[in-house]
Structures are given as structure tokens and as C-alpha cells.
Amino acid sequence: MALQDICNFQSVFEDRLTTEYPAVPHGKKIASSYVSGLPFSNNKSLFHFYIPVAEYLDESPIQFGQISTVQNCSAVSSEDPFLTSSSLPTCLPFASSQSVPLPFPMAHGTTTLAFMFQGGVMAAADTRSSCSGLVACPASQKILPIHSHLVGLTSGTSADCALWKRILARELRLYQLRHGRRLSTSGAAKLLSHMLHPFKGTELCVAATLCGWDGGETGPGSRGETTKNQMTELFYVCSDGTRLRGMLFSVGSGSPYAYSILDQGVHWGLSVDEAKSIAREAVYRATYRDAYSGNCVDMYHITSKGWTRRNREDLKEEYYREKERRKHEKTERRDVTFSD
Amino acid sequence: MAIFDVSGYKKYCELREQIFPAGLTHLVDRTNHYNFGTKTQEFAVPPGVDPSGFLKSCNHDGGVCIEMNHGTTTLAFKFKHGVIVAVDSRASAGNYLASKDANKVIEINSYLLGTMSGSAADCQHWERLLAKECRLYRLRNNHRISVAAASKLLSNMMLGYRGMGLSMGSMICGWDKQGPGLYYVDDNGTRLSGRMFSTGCGNSYAYGVVDSGYREDMTVEEAYELGRRGITHATHRDAYSGGVVNMYHMREDGWIKVCKDDVSELIHRYRKGMF
Numbered sequence: 348m349a350l351q352d353i354c355n356f357q358s359v360f361e362d363r364l365t366t367e368y369p370a371v372p373h374g375k376k377i378a379s380s381y382v383s384g385l386p387f388s389n390n391k392s393l394f395h396f397y398i399p400v401a402e403y404l405d406e407s408p409i410q411f412g413q414i415s416t417v418q419n420c421s422a423v424s425s426e427d428p429f430l431t432s433s434s435l436p437t438c439l440p441f442a443s444s445q446s447v448p449l450p451f452p453m454a455h456g457t458t459t460l461a462f463m464f465q466g467g468v469m470a471a472a473d474t475r476s477s478c479s480g481l482v483a484c485p486a487s488q489k490i491l492p493i494h495s496h497l498v499g500l501t502s503g504t505s506a507d508c509a510l511w512k513r514i515l516a517r518e519l520r521l522y523q524l525r526h527g528r529r530l531s532t533s534g535a536a537k538l539l540s541h542m543l544h545p546f547k548g549t550e551l552c553v554a555a556t557l558c559g560w561d562g563g564e565t566g567p568g569s570r571g572e573t574t575k576n577q578m579t580e581l582f583y584v585c586s587d588g589t590r591l592r593g594m595l596f597s598v599g600s601g602s603p604y605a606y607s608i609l610d611q612g613v614h615w616g617l618s619v620d621e622a623k624s625i626a627r628e629a630v631y632r633a634t635y636r637d638a639y640s641g642n643c644v645d646m647y648h649i650t651s652k653g654w655t656r657r658n659r660e661d662l663k664e665e666y667y668r669e670k671e672r673r674k675h676e677k678t679e680r681r682d683v684t685f686s687d
Numbered sequence: 688m689a690i691f692d693v694s695g696y697k698k699y700c701e702l703r704e705q706i707f708p709a710g711l712t713h714l715v716d717r718t719n720h721y722n723f724g725t726k727t728q729e730f731a732v733p734p735g736v737d738p739s740g741f742l743k744s745c746n747h748d749g750g751v752c753i754e755m756n757h758g759t760t761t762l763a764f765k766f767k768h769g770v771i772v773a774v775d776s777r778a779s780a781g782n783y784l785a786s787k788d789a790n791k792v793i794e795i796n797s798y799l800l801g802t803m804s805g806s807a808a809d810c811q812h813w814e815r816l817l818a819k820e821c822r823l824y825r826l827r828n829n830h831r832i833s834v835a836a837a838s839k840l841l842s843n844m845m846l847g848y849r850g851m852g853l854s855m856g857s858m859i860c861g862w863d864k865q866g867p868g869l870y871y872v873d874d875n876g877t878r879l880s881g882r883m884f885s886t887g888c889g890n891s892y893a894y895g896v897v898d899s900g901y902r903e904d905m906t907v908e909e910a911y912e913l914g915r916r917g918i919t920h921a922t923h924r925d926a927y928s929g930g931v932v933n934m935y936h937m938r939e940d941g942w943i944k945v946c947k948d949d950v951s952e953l954i955h956r957y958r959k960g961m962f
Binding site: 603604605606607608610611628629632633635636637673676677679 | 891892893894895896898899902903904916917920921923924925957958
């Protein structure tokens with residue numbers, strides 16, 4: 348049928364498309380592409396996500412503390428593939444299959460924060476990648492620039508975040524080439540949210556904060572906000588479908604510690620230096636108390652000219668400086684003795 | 688003999704049969720230093736009852752509509768001029784606010800304070816029991832109990848019921864011969880001495896603020912302000928904390944109650960540009 352041809356209904360599991368897609372702008376294609384099983388138009392290659400076979404993981408002699416879905420998977424017979432259920436072809440089999448037991452326990456420890464002020468957007472994050480008690484990488488990068496005026500902070504599973512950031516960057520670049528202008532931060536957040544939607548209910552865990560400057564065609568004040576007269580945007584997108592716009596976000600296991608510092612000090616009229624010091628202090632306090640955050644702090648500042656990155660600063664120095672300060676204060680105190 | 692009665696000495700087998708079901712006898716001992724002369728445990732757990740199992744069944748799946756969740760924020764820190772104790776006043780039972788004006792600080796005597804977080808019933812009962820023991824100690828020994836000893840008493844009470852579903856996170860603050868004292872006591876039996884603690888589900892928010900603003904040589908007013916800020920920012924972000932900030936200051940000559948400020952007014956003061 349011609350309709351099937353156009354929608355590519357049956358050709359999902361083949362390696363190549365037989366029909367050409369009509370060139371439609373990105374966002375509008377989402378609805379019809381569910382039927383075809385492809386979330387993105389104009390792609391010549393399907394997404395092939397590697398699905399590890401269940402038996403391999405069940406029979407692994409090394410027990411990594413697997414999550415409880417291993418019971419479900421062992422009940423699945425070996426002939427029963429993951430790509431089983433739906434007649435509605437999904438080339439994203441995770442949406443309708445059993446969860447795969449993870450070979451090692453994953454944990455999502457981090458501290459990332461971003462806030463808007465009169466000088467743009469300030470984004471800061473720690474650099475510790477943890478794996479449930481092991482510091483897998485003390486120098487990872489959690490703030491990933493997507494293009495010159497958009498920066499994304501990642502929290503959740505690092506692998507998922509890195510992959511989806513790259514996918515988002517690619518899609519935004521394609522949009523820019525097709526339409527001659529950058530997609531707004533709001534549009535980018537919506538795009539990411541829709542891309543993540545098919546994975547809702549699976550173990551995909553991406554909590555991204557997108558900070559960007561939308562400049563160019565639209566004049567200042569076009570959004571109707573006459574007081575906050577600029578085009579910075581801050582969005583929080585989560586793999587469970589949340590998409591929120593706001594002025595201040597902090598994500599991760601260390602976020603409560605950072606929130607209270609930010610609540611204290613952040614207001615619209617901050618200078619750039621004050622904003623930097625508040626962001627740094629917030630990350631430092633979170634790393635001070637949270638076991639899964641630590642090592643260094645990265646800071647990015649997004650303005651109309653794009654993002655600028657501050658040198659990565661090791662918080663160990665700050666910790667020792669504070670320790671010295673406290674010791675100094677304690678030696679000054681003579682009268683009262685403590686029962687420590 | 689009369690001396691046995693006064694000191695609370697009992698034959699080992701008597702104690703065992705009286706209090707504990709067979710098998711748990713190792714928990715009972717004769718009067719010793721750790722019991723401080725208390726004759727018996729205050730509760731006899733009837734045989735066949737499994738308190739922790741019962742508590743686990745008290746959730747939504749079991750058909751029970753009142754949740755025994757407990758949210759709060761309490762904080763206390765030592766500084767040059769004593770100890771500051773600040774608590775919020777919201778009592779919640781799951782999503783229901785049972786009280787917006789709960790009292791989470793128990794005034795044990797004029798030199799000892801105890802804070803409560805966790806299950807309100809457990810905290811109130813055990814800390815009142817602690818108050819009773821402190822008073823008895825004072826009467827028997829003619830000097831006030833030290834903060835270390837009071838916290839040890841509470842910790843031992845918790846250990847006696849370990850694993851049975853108690854839920855209590857408390858800070859014992861006081862001023863004794865060694866100066867200001869601050870101990871954190873837990874329902875697991877944890878007992879820690881320290882310079883600053885915060886308990887409850889809003890504790891992480893309070894930690895950020897107090898860590899950032901703490902200096903040992905603060906003035907008294909600065910310390911009051913820090914305590915207020917800690918609780919206010921925690922109540923702002925944590926759904927289970929709120930109400931008013933009850934703040935006490937433990938000084939060398941006893942504690943004073945500093946203030947009882949509504950957090951919704953305080954947050955306007957502290958959070959510039961929010962509204």
C-alpha cells in the first residue's frame with residue numbers, strides 16, 4: 348500500500364528505508380513517526396540499540412548486586428526475544444520489553460546547578476562520577492556545550508546523558524542547517540523531552556538542565572517580560588517526562604545542600620563575580636556534605652556572546668583553606684573549653 | 688533486704704522471667720553502671736509480638752490510610768557563647784499536617800534540652816523518660832547529670848529496643864562542668880558528639896546554610912540569625928517542614944528561649960528577589 352510505503356510501516360527491522368520521507372520540519376514529524384517507528388525524520392539509519400541477551404547476564408558468575416528485575420528476566424525463555432511483543436513496530440524495543448538486569452549497580456550522585464541573573468546564566472557542576480560507592484572518575488565533565496549559545500548540564504546515568512546530549516546536538520545542528528536559524532532553548536528542551544518520551548518507564552535516567560541564550564531575530568521584550576529584558580532561558584528536562592522552565596535549578600544528590608545556598612543569595616541584580624562566587628560556594632557546600640559529589644567544580648557563564656568556561660577548580664584547596672580558617676578561629680578562642 | 692530494694696538489685700532469674708520472653712535473656716542484666724540504677728526496663732514486650740513487623744504492615748498497601756511518616760528539620764550547633772538549638776514546628780502524618788505548632792524541643796531541666804525528630808510519639812515518650820532519669824540522678828547523687836551521661840542513658844534505652852521499629856533522631860544539648868555539650872542520639876543507638884548537627888528530612892538544606900555561614904567567633908546575634916536562616920531555608924524547600932522557628936540558646940547559666948518566628952515572614956526577608 349502506498350500509505351504503508353510512506354509511513355514505512357513494515358520496514359522497521361530492515362536496515363534501509365525503501366521510501367523517501369517528505370521533508371517536514373522536525374517537530375511536526377513526531378506524531379506520525381511513532382507509527383513508522385522512527386522518532387526522527389530524514390534519518391537514513393535506524394537506531395540499533397544493543398540489547399544484551401538475558402542468559403548471558405543470568406549466568407554471569409560474578410554477582411554485582413543485580414537489581415530485582417533479574418527474576419523477571421530469568422522467567423523469560425531464551426527463545427523469547429526482546430523484540431517480541433508489539434505489532435506496532437518499535438525500533439526502540441525498551442519501550443515494551445522486560446528490563447535488562449544491570450551488570451553493576453548504578454547510582455546517580457552529582458551536584459549540578461544553574462540560575463539566571465541580569466548578566467546571563469551561570470551554570471556550575473562538580474566532577475565526580477560515582478558508581479555506588481566507587482568513584483569511577485574524579486574528573487568527568489558534566490556540563491556539555493551543545494552549541495555556542497546552549498549548554499547542557501547532565502545528571503543521572505553518565506552514559507545516557509552523554510549519548511542524548513550528542514543526539515540533541517546533532518538534531519539542533521540539522522535544524523539550523525535546514526532553517527537557517529538556531530532552535531530556541533524552549534524548542535530544544537521540547538525536542539529532548541519528546542525524544543526521551545518513548546523511554547518512559549525504562550531505566551533510562553537523564554535529568555538535564557538546558558541553559559541557553561536565544562538571540563537574533565526576536566527583539567528584546569518579545570516574550571512580554573519587560574523587566575527581565577533578555578533572552579536567557581533555563582529549562583529542566585527529565586527522562587520521566589518533566590519539562591520545566593525556571594530561574595534556578597539544582598539537580599542531583601547534592602542538590603538540597605546547594606539549594607539553600609542559592610536561595611540565600613541569588614537574585615536578579617547579581618554581578619557576574621558575585622554569581623560566580625555563589626555558584627562556587629553552593630557546589631562546594633554540596634561536595635562538603637554529599638558523598639557522591641566532589642573533586643572539582645566546573646563553571647560556565649552564558650551570555651549573548653556565547654558561553655565562557657572558567658578554569659576547573661579543585662575544591663580540595665578550598666577545603667584546606669577553610670580548615671585553616673577554622674583552626675585559626677579556634678586558637679583565638681581562649682575562655683570556653685569544649686567537651687569534644 | 689532493704690539495700691536490695693533501694694539499689695534495685697534483683698536476682699538474675701527473677702528479672703529474666705519478669706521481663707523478657709525466653710531467648711532474649713542476654714538483653715537483661717543486673718543493675719550496673721550502664722543502667723544507672725533503673726530497676727526494670729519500662730516496657731515489657733509481650734511474647735509473640737513483633738513490633739517491627741507490625742510497623743512494616745502499616746502502610747498504604749496494608750490498607751492503612753494514615754502514614755507514619757515524619758518530616759522535620761532540627762539543627763543545633765556549638766559556638767563560642769554556647770549552643771544554639773533551632774527547630775521547625777510542623778508535625779506531619781504522610782500528606783496530612785497534624786499540627787503546625789508542635790513543640791519539638793523538650794526542656795529536660797534548666798541546663799539540658801532535647802530535640803525531637805522522627806516519630807513524634809517515640810521522641811516524646813523516650814525523652815520524657817530521660818527527663819525522669821535525669822531528675823532521679825540529681826536526687827540520688829546531689830549534682831546535675833552531665834550531657835555525656837544523659838545522652839548515654841538515652842542511647843542505652845534505644846539500644847534496648849534496637850530493631851523493634853523505634854524511630855527517633857535527637858540532639859541532647861546542655862552545659863555542664865566541661866562546658867557546652869552537644870550529642871546526637873539515634874534510634875539505632877548511635878551517639879555522636881560534635882560541633883554541629885541537623886536532623887530530619889530537611890536536614891540537607893539546613894546543612895548547606897549553616898556550613899556556609901558558621902564561624903566559631905560569631906556574636907550571639909549572628910548565631911541567632913544563622914539558626915533562623917537554616918530552618919527557614921529548609922522549610923522553604925522541604926515539604927514536610929514548616930510552621931515557626933523555635934530557637935533556644937544554651938548559656939552557662941541555663942537556656943533561654945530566643946524566638947518563635949513564623950517562617951513565611953522570615954523567607955521574605957532572606958530570599959531577596961524571590962517575590
